[in-house]
Amino acid sequence: MNPVFVIAGYVLREAASRKFILAFMVGLTLVLATVAFSLKLEVVDGALAATRLFGEVVRANIVSVDVALRPIFRAAAYLVFYGGILFGIVACSDFAPGLLSPGRIEHLLALPLQRWHLLAGTFLGVMTLALGGTVYAAGGLTLIFGVKTGYWTVGPLIAGAMACVGFAAVYAVMLTTATLVRSAALCSAAGFVLLVCGILAGFRADVSRYLEPGVGRASFDAVTLVLPRLSALAVGAADLASSTPLAPGSLGMLLGGVLVFGLGSLAVGFWHFEGKDC
Amino acid sequence: MQGLRKTYHRAFGRGGHEALRGMDLVVPAGSAFGLIGPNGAGKTTFIKSVLGIVRPTAGTVRVLGGSPEDPAIRARIGYLPERLHLPGTWKSPAFLATVARLKGLKPDAPGLLRLLERVGLSDAVDRRIGGYSKGMRQRLGLAAALLGEPALLVLDEPTDGIDPMGRLEVRRILQEEVRRGVTLFLNSHLLAETERVCDRVAILADGRVLREGRLEDLGRGGARWRVRFAPGADASALVAAGFVVAGDSGAEARTGATSLAGATGALSRSGAGAAGLPADGAQTEGVYVVDAADVTVLNAALDRARASGALLVELRREGADLEAVLLGAVGSPGVAA
Numbered sequence: 204m205n206p207v208f209v210i211a212g213y214v215l216r217e218a219a220s221r222k223f224i225l226a227f228m229v230g231l232t233l234v235l236a237t238v239a240f241s242l243k244l245e246v247v248d249g250a251l252a253a254t255r256l257f258g259e260v261v262r263a264n265i266v267s268v269d270v271a272l273r274p275i276f277r278a279a280a281y282l283v284f285y286g287g288i289l290f291g292i293v294a295c296s297d298f299a300p301g302l303l304s305p306g307r308i309e310h311l312l313a314l315p316l317q318r319w320h321l322l323a324g325t326f327l328g329v330m331t332l333a334l335g336g337t338v339y340a341a342g343g344l345t346l347i348f349g350v351k352t353g354y355w356t357v358g359p360l361i362a363g364a365m366a367c368v369g370f371a372a373v374y375a376v377m378l379t380t381a382t383l384v385r386s387a388a389l390c391s392a393a394g395f396v397l398l399v400c401g402i403l404a405g406f407r408a409d410v411s412r413y414l415e416p417g418v419g420r421a422s423f424d425a426v427t428l429v430l431p432r433l434s435a436l437a438v439g440a441a442d443l444a445s446s447t448p449l450a451p452g453s454l455g456m457l458l459g460g461v462l463v464f465g466l467g468s469l470a471v472g473f474w475h476f477e478g479k480d481c
Numbered sequence: 482m483q484g485l486r487k488t489y490h491r492a493f494g495r496g497g498h499e500a501l502r503g504m505d506l507v508v509p510a511g512s513a514f515g516l517i518g519p520n521g522a523g524k525t526t527f528i529k530s531v532l533g534i535v536r537p538t539a540g541t542v543r544v545l546g547g548s549p550e551d552p553a554i555r556a557r558i559g560y561l562p563e564r565l566h567l568p569g570t571w572k573s574p575a576f577l578a579t580v581a582r583l584k585g586l587k588p589d590a591p592g593l594l595r596l597l598e599r600v601g602l603s604d605a606v607d608r609r610i611g612g613y614s615k616g617m618r619q620r621l622g623l624a625a626a627l628l629g630e631p632a633l634l635v636l637d638e639p640t641d642g643i644d645p646m647g648r649l650e651v652r653r654i655l656q657e658e659v660r661r662g663v664t665l666f667l668n669s670h671l672l673a674e675t676e677r678v679c680d681r682v683a684i685l686a687d688g689r690v691l692r693e694g695r696l697e698d699l700g701r702g703g704a705r706w707r708v709r710f711a712p713g714a715d716a717s718a719l720v721a722a723g724f725v726v727a728g729d730s731g732a733e734a735r736t737g738a739t740s741l742a743g744a745t746g747a748l749s750r751s752g753a754g755a756a757g758l759p760a761d762g763a764q765t766e767g768v769y770v771v772d773a774a775d776v777t778v779l780n781a782a783l784d785r786a787r788a789s790g791a792l793l794v795e796l797r798r799e800g801a802d803l804e805a806v807l808l809g810a811v812g813s814p815g816v817a818a
Contacts (some may be wrong), residue, residue: 204582206583207558209579209582209583210583212579213579216568216575216579217568217570220568220570220571223625304566305564305566306562306563306564306565307565307566308534309529309532309534309560309562310534310560310562310565310566310622310625311583312533312534313533313534313555313558313560313562313635314555314580314583314584315553315555315556315583315584315585316583317552354486383693401735454719478531478536480489480534480536481529481534481535
């Protein structure tokens with residue numbers, strides 16, 4: 204078996220033993236179950252005629268199901284995007300520092316694998332975990348509303364996949380940080396900083412307008428130019444989840460930019476780790 | 482290893498620490514090689530260089546005929562780090578199976594269980610590693626190192642935390658591996674263990690190899706033999722044959738510079754304990770030393786002793802133990818590997 208997959212399995216097995224990750228999955232299941240059992244939707248000829256939440260009637264106009272579900276899927280997309288990234292930053296912050304910790308890294312590096320296998324395997328394991336969680340959350344929501352309304356859409360799943368792309372860029376920075384300092388706290392700090400900067404970068408044109416013209420604005424524009432535009436990606440994910448049309452070509456540019464940033468960060472991490480004494 | 486140097490540079494060019502200062506060392510295939518030296522001698526850096534974990538600043542390292550960077554070479558090496566960090570929530574068969582997969586070995590669950598039984602962990606296969614004692618963790622680390630029948634075993638403090646009976650078992654396993662033809666590279670602060678397991682030793686200090694060679698050559702105190710005769714031996718006849726009572730330092734010193742043929746020695750039954758033996762009358766009774774350049778001279782002396790009616794009970798080469806060799810080489814008491 205390819206060492207990358209073995210290391211990814213190693214990471215997933217470690218993740219499965221983490222109580223808070225298991226608690227998160229249980230919590231997610233409970234939320235989905237609560238939505239499934241407490242929400243009653245009456246659909247007549249493709250229109251949402253009545254909604255009951257915990258037995259109480261929710262006053263709303265009669266509208267077609269897809270239109271009625273738009274705000275729900277939009278909110279779910281934002282929740283999956285930002286909530287998923289935040290949880291991922293916290294939950295996955297110590298996988299790489301743990302794998303690179305003294306006593307474990309020597310043992311791994313003495314085995315017949317290349318150094319990049321370790322980083323690639325860790326990245327793959329974490330991304331598998333993130334994708335699994337996203338598919339579970341977004342897929343569960345899609346399934347519940349699909350069964351209740353008969354309206355099936357892959358929008359939330361695509362939005363979840365976009366959240367994973369955003370998290371991939373964030374985790375690439377966290378992994379690179381781990382090759383520099385074996386600290387879970389610093390890894391998660393790097394992830395948080397990138398998330399905040401990525402949100403700012405998504406609104407860079409709006410924020411830039413509020414800055415005084417000159418060095419400050421030029422610096423802001425220059426720095427945010429190379430950062431992944433995470434908030435713009437979140438908006439795109441929400442638009443897709445709610446079946447709102449996107450500007451032509453905008454999604455490809457956004458995803459491309461985030462992917463290039465993530466791959467660039469990983470390349471720096473791989474390069475640094477190759478020459479590092481452990 | 483040839484001209485091996487390693488300097489750990491500090492950040493922002495603030496100098497550095499020279500851990501290895503030009504080491505030349507050849508470890509013969511199939512030998513049991515011990516590495517000893519004081520703290521900070523560079524032993525860990527040296528082991529990491531051998532395994533390709535640390536990149537040398539200068540010099541070349543060849544392991545099993547190839548580069549330690551080559552995964553095919555590393556597949557033939559078993560390594561036990563000093564402080565092996567094990568996944569606490571896993572069980573030992575799962576851990577070994579993962580290591581086996583990373584070594585490119587085929588799945589062999591019964592083989593893993595046999596290996597666990599060999600290191601004395603057969604009763605703990607259903608327990609999580611987190612609940613293992615330090616000694617059990619070391620045994621598991623040893624099992625991981627033994628996976629795939631490696632040609633080279635690099636063990637850093639393999640018996641650390643293991644009880645005396647466990648040490649005996651580990652020593653037996655290591656001796657079995659050496660008999661199988663494995664090259665053993667052992668770093669242990671337990672000099673007695675190194676002495677029992679290894680046939681060659683290198684003494685490291687300050688990033689250099691101070692002494693290296695066969696254990697008996699390093700510990701040899703010249704051509705001197707310690708002999709014990711059965712009670713009732715004629716002391717004057719033995720002295721005439723060139724034997725000197727052990728513990729008579731003056732006489733020992735005088736004869737030490739001469740060959741057996743010319744040795745007359747002086748007899749002095751001081752009753753003091755001889756070097757390496759307890760100061761016990763029963764133990765020193767009939768103990769003599771004799772200098773013999775080769776076995777022919779030694780046997781001639783023994784023949785003369787036996788001709789006088791003395792009965793040989795014990796014969797061994799006089800030599801310093803590893804601790805004395807280390808202290809002699811490093812010259813700093815109180816520090817050992």
